[in-house]
Amino acid sequence: MxxxxxxSRSSDAPRGKGAEATLTPPHVPVVPVPPVAGxxxxxxxxxxxxxxPVDPRVAEMAELKRLLLDAExxxxxxxxxxxxxxxxxxxxxxDRLPEAIVLRASQDKQLARALAPTVEAAIxxxxxxxxxxxxxxxxxxxxxxxxxxxxxxxxxxxxxxNRAMQHxxxxxxxxxxxxxxxxxxxxxxxxxKHALVYRVEQVFLVHRxxxxxxxxxxxxxxxxxxxxxxxxMLTAIRDFVGDSFSGExxxxxxxxxxxxxxxxxxxxxxxxxxxxxxxxxxxxxxxRRVQETIEGVHAxxxxxxxxxEGDTSAFESVQPLLEDCxxxxxxxxxxxxxKVNTTPYVIAVAAVVVLLIAWMMWQSTRWSRVITQLRAxxxxxxxEAQRGWRTxxxxxxxxxxxxQPNAIFVAAGYDSVRVEQQWEPYLSLQPTLVLKRVARRLGxxxxxTPSYVLRGDTLVVVGAxxxxxxxxxxxxxxxxxxxxxxxLRAAQPVMPAALASPADSLVSGRVLFxxxxxxxxxxxxxxxxxxxxxxxxxxxxxxxxxxxxTLTLTxxxxxxxxxxxxxxxxxxxxxxxxxxxxxxxxxxxxxxxxRYDPKGVGTxxxxxxxxxxxxxxxxxxxxxxxxxxxxxxxxxxPQ
Amino acid sequence: xxxxxxCMVGVFGTGKTSLVQQYVHTKFTDKYHSTxxxxxxxxxxSVDGTDVTLVLWDLAGRDPQQDVGASYLKGSHGVIYVGDGxxxxxxxxxxxxxRVATAAAGPVPSVTAINKIDLTExxxxxxxxxxxLVKRGALFRTSAKTGxxxxxxxxxxxxxxxxxxxxx
Ligand SMILES: Nc1nc2c(ncn2[C@@H]2O[C@H](COP(=O)(O)OP(=O)(O)OP(=O)(O)O)[C@@H](O)[C@H]2O)c(=O)[nH]1
Ligand SMILES: [Mg+2]
Numbered sequence: 001m002x003x004x005x006x007x008s009r010s011s012d013a014p015r016g017k018g019a020e021a022t023l024t025p026p027h028v029p030v031v032p033v034p035p036v037a038g039x040x041x042x043x044x045x046x047x048x049x050x051x052x053p054v055d056p057r058v059a060e061m062a063e064l065k066r067l068l069l070d071a072e073x074x075x076x077x078x079x080x081x082x083x084x085x086x087x088x089x090x091x092x093x094x095d096r097l098p099e100a101i102v103l104r105a106s107q108d109k110q111l112a113r114a115l116a117p118t119v120e121a122a123i124x125x126x127x128x129x130x131x132x133x134x135x136x137x138x139x140x141x142x143x144x145x146x147x148x149x150x151x152x153x154x155x156x157x158x159x160x161x162n163r164a165m166q167h168x169x170x171x172x173x174x175x176x177x178x179x180x181x182x183x184x185x186x187x188x189x190x191x192x193k194h195a196l197v198y199r200v201e202q203v204f205l206v207h208r209x210x211x212x213x214x215x216x217x218x219x220x221x222x223x224x225x226x227x228x229x230x231x232x233m234l235t236a237i238r239d240f241v242g243d244s245f246s247g248e249x250x251x252x253x254x255x256x257x258x259x260x261x262x263x264x265x266x267x268x269x270x271x272x273x274x275x276x277x278x279x280x281x282x283x284x285x286x287x288r289r290v291q292e293t294i295e296g297v298h299a300x301x302x303x304x305x306x307x308x309e310g311d312t313s314a315f316e317s318v319q320p321l322l323e324d325c326x327x328x329x330x331x332x333x334x335x336x337x338x339k340v341n342t343t344p345y346v347i348a349v350a351a352v353v354v355l356l357i358a359w360m361m362w363q364s365t366r367w368s369r370v371i372t373q374l375r376a377x378x379x380x381x382x383x384e385a386q387r388g389w390r391t392x393x394x395x396x397x398x399x400x401x402x403x404q405p406n407a408i409f410v411a412a413g414y415d416s417v418r419v420e421q422q423w424e425p426y427l428s429l430q431p432t433l434v435l436k437r438v439a440r441r442l443g444x445x446x447x448x449t450p451s452y453v454l455r456g457d458t459l460v461v462v463g464a465x466x467x468x469x470x471x472x473x474x475x476x477x478x479x480x481x482x483x484x485x486x487x488l489r490a491a492q493p494v495m496p497a498a499l500a501s502p503a504d505s506l507v508s509g510r511v512l513f514x515x516x517x518x519x520x521x522x523x524x525x526x527x528x529x530x531x532x533x534x535x536x537x538x539x540x541x542x543x544x545x546x547x548x549x550t551l552t553l554t555x556x557x558x559x560x561x562x563x564x565x566x567x568x569x570x571x572x573x574x575x576x577x578x579x580x581x582x583x584x585x586x587x588x589x590x591x592x593x594x595r596y597d598p599k600g601v602g603t604x605x606x607x608x609x610x611x612x613x614x615x616x617x618x619x620x621x622x623x624x625x626x627x628x629x630x631x632x633x634x635x636x637x638p639q
Numbered sequence: 640x641x642x643x644x645x646c647m648v649g650v651f652g653t654g655k656t657s658l659v660q661q662y663v664h665t666k667f668t669d670k671y672h673s674t675x676x677x678x679x680x681x682x683x684x685s686v687d688g689t690d691v692t693l694v695l696w697d698l699a700g701r702d703p704q705q706d707v708g709a710s711y712l713k714g715s716h717g718v719i720y721v722g723d724g725x726x727x728x729x730x731x732x733x734x735x736x737x738r739v740a741t742a743a744a745g746p747v748p749s750v751t752a753i754n755k756i757d758l759t760e761x762x763x764x765x766x767x768x769x770x771x772l773v774k775r776g777a778l779f780r781t782s783a784k785t786g787x788x789x790x791x792x793x794x795x796x797x798x799x800x801x802x803x804x805x806x807x
Binding site for chain 2: 207209210211212213226228229232233236239309310311312313447448449450451453455460462463464465487490492494495500504507508606607608623625
């Protein structure tokens with residue numbers, strides 16, 4: 001009805017004629033136009049052409065026109081000029097466009113709507129023609145967002161598939177099926193309910209090489225085993241698995257293992273290992289958290305980890321990071337509407353996409369990892385690193401004692417031809433490099449293997465070492481860069497290899513006595529003469545090198561007699577041998593500088609022998625030994 | 640707190656486990672349970688006023704031909720070599736073990752214990768053997784049974800590990 005009425009109202013007469021034909025008789029004209037008598041002359045005068053002959057009336061007419069219309073004409077001309085100026089020439093448009101767009105955009109969305117198709121087409125065209133440039137331009141915005149989204153989707157997908165797979169075939173899965181059937185709760189919910197319950201009971205940060213505990217955290221109320229021991233055992237287990245299941249343990253290493261109800265998750269970094277003891281089943285996202293934590297620890301404590309010598313105080317501030325890993329997730333209902341889509345196609349496609357993206361991400365991670373490793377290597381400074389499509393380039397500084405960067409690239413799987421490297425030599429003051437320089441410059445003592453420790457710029461030498469070598473070290477005035485002085489208090493001088501044979505014959509000689517006396521017989525004098533010969537050799541060789549020799553003379557007595565007589569008898573024997581020896585040494589051309597240290601031990605430190613007669617004979621004796629000390633170097637030591 | 644990793648190295652049955660038990664728990668038993676893999680124990684010692692935790696890795700006994708277990712030695716700060724004075728070959732084998740261990744752990748400080756000195760009747764080392772050993776540097780005659788020399792031996796190693804502070 002409304003349609004009809006609207007149509008009848010809006011229709012004008014001539015068109016309405018057909019529509020209303022039934023209402024109006026056809027022979028009656030709707031609009032009668034009767035000829036009007038006065039109308040024709042008016043029309044004729046307005047449209048009649050001017051008569052050709054000049055007529056004074058015409059001139060008058062023109063004059064009249066001018067008088068009447070000139071003002072109007074001037075205004076008309078001005079208007080025309082103004083119109084011209086406002087015409088849409090490109091110049092005008094360029095001036096006004098920005099304002100206009102702002103103005104319109106603030107009023108309504110019409111402009112955006114109008115422009116959208118064009119902009120879309122333009123972007124499409126641009127992408128088709130120069131995809132590279134376009135990608136470059138938007139990468140900074142999109143890259144992180146895409147990565148994050150993919151990582152999350154992937155983790156969720158993989159995690160839920162894993163859980164569903166594991167649980168549908170295991171014994172636990174079976175018991176959950178029964179539970180589901182018994183309680184009427186859908187199976188998926190039972191699975192997720194159980195899978196989500198976990199508690200992290202202890203977190204360890206363990207120094208990778210030594211297995212020493214750097215820090216640990218556990219919930220305050222929980223009883224936990226001795227962390228030092230656990231951390232040691234953890235490393236031992238890791239070493240054991242590494243030894244048993246693959247030649248190189250760097251390759252994969254142990255990731256998780258179970259002890260009863262507990263699962264230990266192990267995340268390895270280059271210098272430290274993070275282990276989380278989990279009761280229950282931790283989801284994939286927790287693995288990522290542990291990974292992020294160990295990465296964070298490496299980033300934040302890089303130098304402390306590199307220089308770790310057993311002092312854990314540098315790692316006190318790592319505590320909050322570990323405490324962040326102590327998670328307790330109680331039974332929660334799974335988020336509604338989240339179902340695992342196990343359609344094989346979806347999984348296959350997702351897997352391919354995920355693999356592709358993972359491969360690309362892996363390429364870039366691999367590069368940043370190898371560069372991070374280079375940067376973390378003492379004695380290597382990377383100033384520039386560029387990853388190309390096929391070839392890469394690195395430049396920087398390298399201490400001659402630092403590891404070969406090329407080996408690091410090769411170990412990371414790079415073809416060394418593809419990595420162009422340029423290393424300027426420099427001297428690093430990093431302790432490891434200083435110590436390498438020291439080891440190279442000081443050479444090897446004979447016998448002994450020195451350990452070096454750097455305390456500030458003081459070099460501490462540790463170990464039982466060749467005395468002559470030690471004396472030379474003590475006397476040294478110039479040191480490799482990074483060392484200013486030396487501390488030998490932890491070093492113990494031992495007989496140099498070159499003097500082993502005189503020292504041997506000296507200490508294997510033994511002056512024997514008849515029972516109950518300290519008298520020296522001919523055989524005794526012969527032994528003493530021999531000892532004096534060797535002692536002279538030793539003392540003169542050592543003295544020249546700045547080492548003093550002290551002859552210890554240990555007197556003994558056999559088991560007969562009282563302890564006090566034995567004590568004084570053994571001391572007497574030692575003193576007597578000392579006097580005879582001293583007299584011998586004074587007889588030569590030059591008396592060597594030898595100190596004496598005679599003592600009587602009675603029967604306290606008996607020499608072992610096969611039977612009692614032999615033992616008694618062997619213990620009525622004085623035996624020799626040599627103790628070495630390094631002479632203090634003359635002159636002031638450099639500060 | 641300063642911690643140091645210390646490995647016990649020696650042939651089977653020389654008394655590595657017994658030395659650690661004596662030192663840490665003041666316990667000794669005549670029963671012999673050969674160690675499999677590694678057993679870890681710990682003791683805090685005070686060296687000239689500095690506390691240091693020795694984390695003791697008691698390795699399974701080994702003969703020098705087999706060098707498996709080198710990975711346990713990696714990263715050690717110190718090594719204790721243990722020979723058995725009643726079995727001469729366990730002492731002479733120490734030279735080979737020293738080479739194996741040094742290859743794995745690097746030139747770290749070490750001490751040598753000639754163990755079971757309480758068994759004088761069965762003593763198999765001649766004074767000459769002993770003198771040859773002295774040249775290795777820090778040498779101790781110990782008994783895990785009576786405790787003789789045990790404390791001193793561990794303390795000497797700790798002293799090597801805690802090097803004196805500069806500018807004393
Ligand atoms: N009398 C005596 N017996 C000892 C001493 N030390 C160890 N034993 C005994 O020697 C045997 C072996 O000792 P362990 O400490 O187990 O030897 P181990 O070096 O740990 O042996 P593996 O673990 O197999 O390499 C045990 O029966 C000990 O009781 C000691 O000082 N004196
Ligand atoms: Mg054992």
